[in-house]
Amino acid sequence: MSGSKPFNLSSLLAGCYDNIYIFTHVRPDGDAIGSSLALANALKTEHKNVEVFCPDVIPSRYSFLPGVETFQDSFIPKEGKGMAFILDCSDLRRLEYMGEKVLRLDRIVNIDHHVTNEKFGDLNLIDSSAASTGEIIYRILQNDYELNYEISLCLYVAISSDTGSFKYENTTPQTMEIAARLLEKGVNPFYVSQKIFDEYPVSTIFLLRDALGTLQFDETGKIAWMAVDDALLRKRQANSAELDGFVNYVKNIESVEVGIFFHHTDFEETKVGFRSKTVDIASVAHALGGGGHPRAAGCTIKGRPEEVVKIVLQSVSRLISKG
Numbered sequence: 488m489s490g491s492k493p494f495n496l497s498s499l500l501a502g503c504y505d506n507i508y509i510f511t512h513v514r515p516d517g518d519a520i521g522s523s524l525a526l527a528n529a530l531k532t533e534h535k536n537v538e539v540f541c542p543d544v545i546p547s548r549y550s551f552l553p554g555v556e557t558f559q560d561s562f563i564p565k566e567g568k569g570m571a572f573i574l575d576c577s578d579l580r581r582l583e584y585m586g587e588k589v590l591r592l593d594r595i596v597n598i599d600h601h602v603t604n605e606k607f608g609d610l611n612l613i614d615s616s617a618a619s620t621g622e623i624i625y626r627i628l629q630n631d632y633e634l635n636y637e638i639s640l641c642l643y644v645a646i647s648s649d650t651g652s653f654k655y656e657n658t659t660p661q662t663m664e665i666a667a668r669l670l671e672k673g674v675n676p677f678y679v680s681q682k683i684f685d686e687y688p689v690s691t692i693f694l695l696r697d698a699l700g701t702l703q704f705d706e707t708g709k710i711a712w713m714a715v716d717d718a719l720l721r722k723r724q725a726n727s728a729e730l731d732g733f734v735n736y737v738k739n740i741e742s743v744e745v746g747i748f749f750h751h752t753d754f755e756e757t758k759v760g761f762r763s764k765t766v767d768i769a770s771v772a773h774a775l776g777g778g779g780h781p782r783a784a785g786c787t788i789k790g791r792p793e794e795v796v797k798i799v800l801q802s803v804s805r806l807i808s809k810g
């Protein structure tokens with residue numbers, strides 16, 4: 488986002504739009520959900536037709552967020568002029584089946600912090616130095632809107648999620664300053680972290696035990712990976728949202744530079760998550776049709792599971808040997 492000219496949300500919305508649609512990505516994380524709801528809650532104070540969409544289920548640990556029950560997983564544009572805000576999505580593929588319909592709306596505002604953002608909007612507010620999309624939304628809202636408790640709570644969830652509770656290297660003095668402003672609005676960090684980080688269903692722990700059982704290393708010890716499939720999710724009566732964060736166990740191993748998590752689905756398609764300590768893993772994810780951040784990225788690859796694993800390991804090995 489060009490820091491020079493302050494972006495004014497009210498003047499953008501003065502363009503007489505009948506409907507405002509806010510979209511965020513498949514496999515939504517705290518930043519996706521929190522920043523979408525913060526924007527929705529703010530815009531609803533002066534606009535009556537504001538809706539939020541996500542092509543996926545919202546993990547139950549976010550059910551305490553104000554407005555979370557209004558998320559819809561199918562999108563049918565209404566009569567009249569429509570404006571779309573697309574949050575935390577590096578490309579429209581992240582909206583899966585909704586992406587194509589979104590493109591037909593009258594105006595697309597793309598708000599994101601991924602380095603790989605494809606700038607698909609009519610207006611692109613991209614700041615890859617921001618730790619989260621929530622941080623960008625905070626800066627946008629702060630000029631024109633009263634940040635009440637509800638909005639502040641959503642923003643805090645967004646920011647604390649994408650910084651891993653303020654411990655990743657994207658955490659800056661600005662991140663901490665914004666968090667401080669949100670605490671002044673009544674946000675309770677202990678309450679939030681209990682809800683989103685420190686409590687999980689029993690099924691998640693069993694799933695993690697199974698996943699850890701698949702842990703493997705390459706011959707250098709710098710690449711490690713785990714893999715699960717849909718059959719295992721069914722066996723554990725778990726949903727795919729519960730796999731969130733498993734890849735960190737792989738990355739956090741001492742010798743490991745890149746941790747990879749494979750989720751093989753029933754449709755000959757594998758969702759791949761990457762975490763890196765040193766190398767720019769976003770380049771690999773992007774080359775494989777996905778995207779992300781230098782230290783956290785992902786992609787989806789079609790093909791037989793063992794072939795996908797082979798392709799991915801080759802790409803990551805090449806990257807590490809170059810670096």
Ligand SMILES: [Mn+2]
Binds near residue numbers: 519575619649
């Ligand atoms: Mn994000």
